[in-house]
Amino acid sequence: MDKIVITGGRALKGEIEISGAKNSAIKLMALCLLTDEPLELTNMPDLMDTRSMAQLLEHLGVKHARGPGARMTLHAPDLAHTEAPYDLVRKMRASFNVLGPILSREHKARVSLPGGCAIGARPVDLHLKAMESLGAKIDLVDGYVVATAKGGLKGAEITFPFVSVGATEHTMMAAVLAKGETVLYNAAREPEIIDLANCLNAMGAQIVGAGRSEIRINGVDKLSGVSHAVVPDRIEAGTYALAAATTGGKVRLANVRSDHLGALWPLIAQAGAKVTMDETGVVIERNPKSRLRPVDVETQAYPGFPTDLQAQFMAMCCLADGVSIIRENIFENRFMHCPELIRLGANIKVTGREAIVRGVKELRGAPVMATDLRASASLIAAGLAAHGETSISRVYHLDRGFEHIEVKLGNCGARIKRMKE
Template structure:
């Protein structure tokens, strides 16, 4: 099993291009099930999660072609017909978001059998809201032996859908299903994340009629069919925020390109409050720190445009060497402080009580062997390793590969001493 080794102490100076957003790309890929014409996605990240979903889509009848096009990395997906409506557990379990093929399959072919995604290390994240939305649209839902059987032989019907609490996945799923429904669908208490706007723009390019994404109310007027389209995936705000934190942690000056700083305003404001320099540019931003110790600041995660839960672990790593005590409140997912004990192995002073962690900054972290527990936790350990004395080795980095493209290359280009150690223990050539 691969590991990543970081030798701490190097300042970061250079540029890091931000890849397309993983959380958007995988939902856009699922949209290919809605049309018999090709969907061309540009600015596509090459990640374990996109590969997982690609395998599942091919099983359902989608051809998936990756290449370097005139607009950079692209993926062309084409499903002239749905050859199977069965999504098995061995594929769905690898990534929860693959459950979102259920709605498009039912919308286009009238039936599907999709595995429930199973558990999650950062909380239950049940799919109840997804299924309630599909039932509201007229699908008949049955659960047997870990599978969802969904049927709508006469097609889906427009409906009023009100979510009891905000759910990004359920909002996206309802949008993907409702675009082919007969009539008008209104989603109330919808999630407002930028990835939903990206999905709306792609669906509308395919001929859908969706409006309101990015607000609590989304309205979809169903159409009989969708066509092919070309769409550029939005830049990854979580990757952008991660490298912004890494630059603030290690010191130096890093220019983030192909980025939209407006998507991470909440984080950038906290970096400024802590003492880092932030300068917006035409295609991203510059993060600076001259070597002086940062100040501890408090954060509380919240739905967009608040502080993203997917940046909480990275910010905790930043606070481990800040001057003073930081309080970090997690309000989105339960059980999302599993990175804290691993940061403590590096010498961090952290105490966790319920949904709050207190981080008392120390002057120096010490390198050690640590283990990634989930995607965002894994990169928080890399960030801490950038300043830890000696070498930090992070294992179970398959989590990291799910969401960060060429991380060693991007950090290494800015002077970080980061290398991948392949499963047999020898450095990768």
Template sequence: MDSIAIQGGNRLNGTIPISGAKNSAIKLMAASILTDQPLLLTNMPRLADTKFLGQLLRQFGVEVTERDGADGQETLFHAREITSTFAPYDLVRQMRASFNVLGPLLARTGHAKVSLPGGCTIGARPVDLHLQALTALGAEIELDEGYVTASAPNGLTGAEIEFPFVSVGATEHALLAAVLATGTTVLRRAAREPEIGDLARCLVAMGAKIEGIDTDVLTITGVTALGGTTWSVIPDRIEMGSYAVAAAMAGGEVRLTRSRPGLIEALIARMVEAGVEVIPTEDGVIVRRDPAVRLKAVNVTTEVYPGFATDLQAQFMALMTLAEGESIIHENIFENRFMHAPELMRLGAEISVHAGEARVTGVEALHGAPVMATDLRASVCLVIAGLAARGETTIGRVYHLDRGFERLEEKLSACGADIRRIGGDGHEH
């Protein structure tokens, strides 16, 4: 199993291009099931998660062609004919979001059998809301031996759906199913994450009728068929935020390109409050900090978009380990999402966790040590901490990183980081 070794203490100076958003790309890939016409996605990230979903789509008969285009990496999806509507556990368990193929398969073919996604290290994340939404649209659903069997032989029918709480996955899933339903669907208390807006706009480009994009009420008027289109995946705001925090943690000056600072306004506001210089540019931001000047402690509370993203909480906690004073971090989105705290403490951080609250007392310096990644965002937080720690930090289980960060070592090395990947055989890659 691969690990990453970092010799801390180098300032970061240079440019990091931001990849397409993982959380948008995988839902756009699922949308390819809805049409027999080609869907070309540009600015496509090459990640473990997109690879897993590509394998699953091929199982349904979708042609998936990865290639280099004029604007970088792109992938062509062509679901001329759906030859299977079965999604086995072995593929779905590798990535929870692949469960969202259920709605498009049902909308396109009238039936599907998809494995439940299984456990998740950062909390239960149940799919009840997904299934309730599909049931409201007229699907008949049975649960048996870990599989969801869904049918709608006469097609799906529009419905009024009010989610009991904001759920990104359920909003996206209902949207993917409703675009081909007969009649009108209204989704209330819909999530407003930028990735949902990206999905909705792509569906509109394919011929869907959707009103209220970027609001918490989406109105979808079903159409009989969707066509193909070419769509550029939005920049990954979590990758952008992670590298912004990395630059602030290590010190120096990093220009983030191919990105949109408006997607991480809540993070930027807290970073500026902590004493980091963040300057907007035409296609991103410049992050600048003199490491000789101590950061100031800042409190954060994770919230649904446009609030502070739960997916940036671990990274910000790493930054606060070196801040002057005490910062309080409230996690309101996922339970059990402080598993990175004990690993940061191995590097010398002072953190106490009680339920959904972490108190971080800043220290003068972190010191390298062996640590273990527990999930995707926790693993990048340990990389960020390692960049500033004195001595060498080795991070195990970095397969988590490969799910959401493209060419991480290459991007950080280009800015002066001393970071290398060590294979399970002990050799550097």
């Protein structure tokens, strides 16, 4: 098992190229199940999660190949199976989203329920209720969802009781081949949903309203193959932006959609870092000799502040000159990084969904343990700013969502290396 070792206390200086979005790429890969023609995805990140998804798709009968230039081709002329087994689905929660495409194409599917999640329960009941609204019969048998739709799925009006990115995406994928019109109310508005809709529309789907709370989908008989570029990863961009603000220095983030992080930039500026944008990038700059300022934040559904940046934001606040209050509204158990930050010298008190962060003058390196993907990134940022050596174990979490993080940071002057434990 690998660990990341950081000798901190050095400002970051340089440029970081942002990869394709993990949260978009995984769902885009599943679209190959909806057509018998090849699907080509460019700007594809090479991550543990994308490799896990490829393994599951291969089991289902999808032929896939990696090409140069972050390119992946997926082709499913026929499906070998309509069952997604537990051993493959448990590796990554998002793989459950193959249910809708298989059901839409083959009118039947048997998919394992996903495993638990370290940052919250995240039940799939919204997904299943949406499939039932589209005319599917759903049974739960021995830990599997058994879904059938004789004659195919049918359009419906579906109102989500609360905003769910996964349920919105999953329902979109199922509804594109359904007969008639599907209308989604209280839909999630994330950029990854727009990316999914753009790819589906290029394949021949008829989706209007992605990025708004009401999405209309007119079912079509067939989808074709297409070449589509994965949207840049806003969470990776935000992570490196916060790391640069935490350590000080000057970092340019290339291949960034700055409009996808509208809730973040003002908060970084409020904390004392300068944010400059151009057509393809964002520059984060802060004098490492100046103290950061405290900032309060609460996570919200898009376009609010993303929960996937909460832990990284907290790492920055640990060095602020004052008290920051961070409220987590999305997941009920997303403060597990706090005890590890405290090991580095942070002063954090958690009460329910709120964390009170009293800034300290410096952090000190120590052995810490990653608890989930985004918590891993917060420990990286804190370790970069801390004096001395920080050793981060269980970095397999990190490899799920960050491509070559030690290389990208190393190119900006960070003393960071990957080692065997």
